[in-house]
Amino acid sequence: MVCALLAGISSCTGEAEVSLDTPTFTVPKNFPAPAYALDRNRITSAGVELGRTLFFDPKLSRDNSISCAECHSQPNAFTHHGHDVSHGIDNRVGTRNSLPIQNLAWSTSFFWDGGVLDLDLVPVAPIENPLEMDETLYNVLEKLRKDSTYPKKFKAAFGTEEVTTARFLQALSQYMLTLVSANSRYDKYVRNEGGTLSADELAGKQLFVQKGCANCHAGELFTDNKFRNNGLSLAFGTDLGRGRITEAPQDNYTFKVPSLRNVGVSYPYMHDGRFRTLEAVLDHYAEGVTETPNLDPLLKQNGRLGIPMTAGEKASIIAFLKTLTDEEFLKNPQFIQK
Amino acid sequence: MSNLFYFPLGEETIISMKSILSFVVAAVLAVTIFSCSKTEVDSIDPNGTGGLTLEFDNYVGGTNMALGTAQYKNTAGESFTVTTFNYFVSNIELTKEDGTVVKVPNSYYLVREADPKSLNVSLTGIPQANYAKVAFTVGVDSLKSQAPVTERTGGLDTGSYGTDNMYWSWNSGYIFMKLEGISPASTLSSKAFQYHIGGYGGGFQGAAKTANNLRKITLPLGTTSAKVRTTTTPTVHLIVDAARALGGTNTISFAATPTVHSPALAKPIVDNYVNMFVVDHVHND
Amino acid sequence: MHKTSYNHNPMKTILLFVASILVAMNTVAQKTGSVEIQFDNVVGNQDLVLKDKTYTNANGDEFAVSLFQYYVSNFRLTRKDGSEYVVPQDESYFLIREQRPETQRIVLKNIPKGTYVGVSFVIGVDSLRSASDVSRRQGCLDVGGEGKDMYWAWNSGYIFVKMEGRSPQVPMTGNRKDLVFMYHIGLFGGMGDKKTLNNIKAANLSFGADKVRVKTDDITRIGIKTDASKLLNGSTNVSIAANPSVMGGPYSKHIADNYATMFSYDGLKKELPAGKGAGVVGMNE
Numbered sequence: 001m002v003c004a005l006l007a008g009i010s011s012c013t014g015e016a017e018v019s020l021d022t023p024t025f026t027v028p029k030n031f032p033a034p035a036y037a038l039d040r041n042r043i044t045s046a047g048v049e050l051g052r053t054l055f056f057d058p059k060l061s062r063d064n065s066i067s068c069a070e071c072h073s074q075p076n077a078f079t080h081h082g083h084d085v086s087h088g089i090d091n092r093v094g095t096r097n098s099l100p101i102q103n104l105a106w107s108t109s110f111f112w113d114g115g116v117l118d119l120d121l122v123p124v125a126p127i128e129n130p131l132e133m134d135e136t137l138y139n140v141l142e143k144l145r146k147d148s149t150y151p152k153k154f155k156a157a158f159g160t161e162e163v164t165t166a167r168f169l170q171a172l173s174q175y176m177l178t179l180v181s182a183n184s185r186y187d188k189y190v191r192n193e194g195g196t197l198s199a200d201e202l203a204g205k206q207l208f209v210q211k212g213c214a215n216c217h218a219g220e221l222f223t224d225n226k227f228r229n230n231g232l233s234l235a236f237g238t239d240l241g242r243g244r245i246t247e248a249p250q251d252n253y254t255f256k257v258p259s260l261r262n263v264g265v266s267y268p269y270m271h272d273g274r275f276r277t278l279e280a281v282l283d284h285y286a287e288g289v290t291e292t293p294n295l296d297p298l299l300k301q302n303g304r305l306g307i308p309m310t311a312g313e314k315a316s317i318i319a320f321l322k323t324l325t326d327e328e329f330l331k332n333p334q335f336i337q338k
Numbered sequence: 339m340s341n342l343f344y345f346p347l348g349e350e351t352i353i354s355m356k357s358i359l360s361f362v363v364a365a366v367l368a369v370t371i372f373s374c375s376k377t378e379v380d381s382i383d384p385n386g387t388g389g390l391t392l393e394f395d396n397y398v399g400g401t402n403m404a405l406g407t408a409q410y411k412n413t414a415g416e417s418f419t420v421t422t423f424n425y426f427v428s429n430i431e432l433t434k435e436d437g438t439v440v441k442v443p444n445s446y447y448l449v450r451e452a453d454p455k456s457l458n459v460s461l462t463g464i465p466q467a468n469y470a471k472v473a474f475t476v477g478v479d480s481l482k483s484q485a486p487v488t489e490r491t492g493g494l495d496t497g498s499y500g501t502d503n504m505y506w507s508w509n510s511g512y513i514f515m516k517l518e519g520i521s522p523a524s525t526l527s528s529k530a531f532q533y534h535i536g537g538y539g540g541g542f543q544g545a546a547k548t549a550n551n552l553r554k555i556t557l558p559l560g561t562t563s564a565k566v567r568t569t570t571t572p573t574v575h576l577i578v579d580a581a582r583a584l585g586g587t588n589t590i591s592f593a594a595t596p597t598v599h600s601p602a603l604a605k606p607i608v609d610n611y612v613n614m615f616v617v618d619h620v621h622n623d
Numbered sequence: 624m625h626k627t628s629y630n631h632n633p634m635k636t637i638l639l640f641v642a643s644i645l646v647a648m649n650t651v652a653q654k655t656g657s658v659e660i661q662f663d664n665v666v667g668n669q670d671l672v673l674k675d676k677t678y679t680n681a682n683g684d685e686f687a688v689s690l691f692q693y694y695v696s697n698f699r700l701t702r703k704d705g706s707e708y709v710v711p712q713d714e715s716y717f718l719i720r721e722q723r724p725e726t727q728r729i730v731l732k733n734i735p736k737g738t739y740v741g742v743s744f745v746i747g748v749d750s751l752r753s754a755s756d757v758s759r760r761q762g763c764l765d766v767g768g769e770g771k772d773m774y775w776a777w778n779s780g781y782i783f784v785k786m787e788g789r790s791p792q793v794p795m796t797g798n799r800k801d802l803v804f805m806y807h808i809g810l811f812g813g814m815g816d817k818k819t820l821n822n823i824k825a826a827n828l829s830f831g832a833d834k835v836r837v838k839t840d841d842i843t844r845i846g847i848k849t850d851a852s853k854l855l856n857g858s859t860n861v862s863i864a865a866n867p868s869v870m871g872g873p874y875s876k877h878i879a880d881n882y883a884t885m886f887s888y889d890g891l892k893k894e895l896p897a898g899k900g901a902g903v904v905g906m907n908e
Binding site: 037040041111115116117118120121124125127128129136137138140141164165166168169170245246247248 | 767774776819820
Binding site: 081233234235236237268272273274275276277279280281283284287288290 | 397399400401402404406407408409411419577619
């Protein structure tokens with residue numbers, strides 16, 4: 001009962017403190033229902049603000065040098081600009097290309113291999129990865145407890161000054177959940193909000209379906225959230241992907257189908273960042289698909305590897321993909337810590 | 339901040355004009371101190387030096403370079419793999435925003451795709467400034483090419499290459515750029531292709547002049563200048579597209595020209611590769 | 624936005640209040656006591672001494688242990704008639720660490736009075752809790768607190784049993800610079816729609832001829848021996864040379880099959896001398 005009372009009070013203060021400065025979470029009209037259990041971690045403006053402060057705070061790394069935002073930067077849809085694999089603390093080089101932080105409420109698993117199933121548990125991985133932030137969550141919480149401002153922020157968000165694992169993680173989730181990208185020209189077109197697509201872009205939209213891209217990059221999120229092998233050659237490394245997690249040979253070399261929203265600015269591409277341009281990606285599907293173990297059957301139809309496309313078709317598809325760039329999302333000042 | 343504003347007024351409790359004034363002075367002081375400490379990070383120590391790193395990130399077209407089995411295509415439509423990609427970068431020059439040119443003394447670097455350490459060229463002792471341009475020579479200048487062996491150290495040490503030779507003993511000149519690989523289009527029985535580009539002009543000890551394939555590359559850094567400071571060591575991230583050595587000005591076909599081993603035949607490739615270096619971005623951290 | 628309706632209805636409040644008193648009274652009426660379990664970590668028939676003592680496994684490899692810790696959870700006590708008392712799950716997760724004596728005695732509270740013939744528990748963390756949300760990962764399951772070194776962030780699963788040490792058998796190949804072996808065994812069987820190995824094991828221990836009586840407001844103490852050498856000996860005799868480090872991976876199954884047998888009932892115990900296990904949790908409540 002005391003708990004219930006406290007919960008009531010804290011949610012009241014949470015609501016009373018609505019400031020226009022923090023972003024909110026809403027489900028866009030053309031999106032399905034979120035996968036994240038929002039009732040478990042109710043989003044409040046104080047929670048989002050705390051999460052945002054944490055996301056931009058280098059205290060989360062061992063030597064206070066690198067923040068989440070370092071590898072997830074807004075102009076590049078919260079990916080690591082210009083690096084094929086992310087550079088972490090002491091400039092140590094990671095093994096995987098950074099993923100965008102966008103529309104995470106609709107993801108059913110996280111990381112290229114889907115190793116983590118709950119957004120709340122994601123931040124522990126970069127914090128404790130020796131190639132990324134090389135810190136322990138335990139130490140981070142200790143640093144925050146000793147900080148002069150954080151306990152107050154925790155109080156605003158959760159009712160008391162106590163800094164706990166759950167609160168820390170839930171605040172980061174609250175902020176990340178608000179990073180919704182759904183206002184690209186494409187969205188405004190499908191929602192009849194005055195967005196227009198050129199003839200070439202419309203042709204690309206059609207080809208995207210006809211050529212089978214939409215079988216994997218499905219729906220409004222442009223992913224079916226499944227793990228597939230899209231025929232990347234093993235010449236660049238032998239990351240087992242999903243197989244590393246499930247340890248099942250039939251999952252080797254499969255990776256989470258990435259969303260293609262904001263793909264125009266989130267280069268380089270693929271789990272190892274091997275392609276720097278969308279042209280190189282389309283060339284891959286047209287003629288680079290390699291028969292590796294567990295190649296997705298969609299990419300080997302009638303005995304032919306890959307997806308046949310003319311140069312014109314590739315260009316149209318690229319034109320369409322660029323309509324998924326959401327300038328409002330990439331420039332929203334509420335998403336960054338002042 | 340708030341502590342700085344707590345200005346002790348002494349015994350006097352009447353707020354005189356003077357104390358108000360001193361309060362204003364204190365406030366202004368506080369603000370200036372504050373802003374000073376903030377800009378300090380960015381200020382240039384005119385006598386100070388710092389570092390700058392050139393990161394050479396090798397690609398083939400839009401695809402990362404991976405030696406061995408990764409498949410690429412040239413502009414002639416022939417598929418190929420790359421087994422070796424090396425080049426010398428020398429005589430590095432940095433141009434400040436005001437146009438002053440800083441020459442990095444004794445700068446000779448061999449960049450080898452097979453050796454990840456060599457892909458980052460770290461320059462030290464660079465005068466602190468904002469730099470707007472970087473320039474370098476692809477290859478080894480004629481002076482150094484004729485220098486006594488004692489001056490050929492580091493990347494210039496001809497004994498350091500092992501099997502990955504970057505030196506022509508027959509004309510005592512360095513190979514400036516080496517691109518080797520395998521292509522089904524190659525007319526050699528091994529299906530290999532080998533492009534060894536060199537030629538500093540020759541004429542050494544009365545020998546005949548050879549083609550001069552030394553080229554200077556000048557790259558403006560774009561909107562972000564490289565800010566060399568005591569605590570900031572900028573990285574200039576360069577994309578080096580090996581496909582541009584094979585296409586662009588002249589289309590090189592593995593079928594027509596599977597090998598180039600002499601300065602005289604190298605010009606078509608040299609005219610291509612002058613365009614293979616592009617600045618992607620500058621990190622100031 | 625919607626308002627929470629807690630405590631808005633006075634009738635409801637009163638009802639809740641009465642209900643909670645009834646629950647409280649019921650507990651008293653039920654007559655309960657506590658069971659303390661003292662874990663004694665051993666290696667075969669020798670006491671486990673960290674670092675300084677050398678042991679030999681069934682494969683003939685010498686080894687010393689520097690760290691040994693494991694989760695036990697989901698305790699149940701079996702009565703003579705075969706019925707069971709299930710300890711409420713939230714009070715049923717424990718992390719036993721050799722380095723920390725106070726963790727080696729755990730107290731199960733509110734156990735109904737009666738005679739018990741056995742205890743069973745899970746070695747590790749059950750799959751439901753392994754997949755639960757962060758707010759339910761408290762105490763020794765707090766990945767930013769007590770459980771910080773028993774968690775794999777990359778697949779968000781707990782490490783059930785962790786043993787590290789040194790052995791002259793560890794091969795010094797690859798990047799290895801010391802003779803350290805590491806066995807970090809976890810994997811709870813379910814990653815979304817795909818299944819992984821399931822290394823969760825259950826221990827079922829009979830108290831044999833002992834009558835373990837739980838008396839009202841009293842503490843009954845029993846001992847359990849945990850034989851660390853069982854990680855290496857059993858259905859698979861582990862060669863430290865061949866498997867110096869096992870962290871997940873298919874081989875972890877063999878070690879888990881081995882450790883399923885590492886617990887044995889060790890008789891009724893007396894209260895431990897003060898000092899050993901200062902933090903006897905919740906005993907005075």
